[in-house]
Amino acid sequence: MKAEEKKQIYNLLKTVSLGINGYTPAAFDREDPVFTDDFEKSSVSSNQISSDPTEAAVSAPEFSAQTSSSSLEHALPAVQNSRKTVSLDSIASKIHDCSRCRLAGGRTNTVVGMGVENPLVLVIGEAPGQSEDQTGKPFVGEAGQLLDKMLAAIQLSRNQNCYITNIVKCRPPQNRDPAPQEIQACISYLEAQLSILKPKMILLVGRIAAQTLLKTSAGINSLRGTFYQYGSIPMMATYHPSALLRNPQLKAPAWQDLKAFRAELLKIAPGYESSFVQE
Ligand code: URA
Secondary structure, eight states, rough: OOHHHHHHHHHHHHHHHHHHHOOOOGGGGSOOOOOOOOOOOOOOOOGGGSSSSOOOOOOOOOOOOOOOOOOBBOOOOOOOOOSSSOHHHHHHHHHHHSSSSSGGOOSSSOHHHHHHSSSSSEEEEEOOOOHHHHOOSSSHHHHHHHHHHHTTTTOOTTTTTTEEEESSSSSGGGOOOOOHHHHHHHHHHHHHHHHHHHOOEEEEEEEEHHHHHHHHHHHHHHHHOEEEEETTEEEEEEEEEHHHHHHHHGHHHHHHHHHHHHHHHHHSSTTTTGOOOOO
16 A cells, blocks of 8 residues: 555544544544555665664673563554565654654754664664764663663674664753653654564663553553563563663663563574674
């Protein structure tokens, strides 16, 4: 189906829904979702793959060595389109041109994401900070360096088997939390990225990513460490590396989360860790 046809159907349903309900249901809250032509993905451009390996020194993180079990306890409705629709390049160019919310006015660069084209894991953070705004790359500051260590501890890396992005693609002023309307304005870009990347698992880092994807206002302490589903994709939340930098006591529970995540990933991608190369 063509993007234009989808848009027409969407607008028709939105109008009918408004007529029936007397208000616009939440499903239609988003302005200007990304509609794309359906076609099979043929090739992938070079800017989808990081050409700039992280400079972070990677060493074993100071995590505890406890184990933890995992279970698929919660179910969320599937929101993915199973057909390949759009390229990461076209999403990136839409994001570069985006002015859907006020964050656009304050940005130096949009931060689309970086990683491999067929990631085992999609890592989703909150929003770009200052370093990310300056470089256009996600998680390159101090928190990003810790994130790289956390991922390396379970044989994951943005250069080898992950893609890293954020809930919002522009930096909020003074690194404040992205506002609900900013998240709402940006979320269809993440959904489009997910529909292309089709990761085997999703790792949500921090409260904002967890609350957004799990559609809840519950705190990170209660959300972390449990497996949820994004459509058919297992998804877990853990603490944001910034939280670990502020409070090192959170490293032990974060390590438990990561070990449970690795155990689940090994079920889906047996032996994935054997091809990991320490960077
Ligand atoms: N924190 C985030 O959540 N994302 C980034 O890209 C950097 C810091």
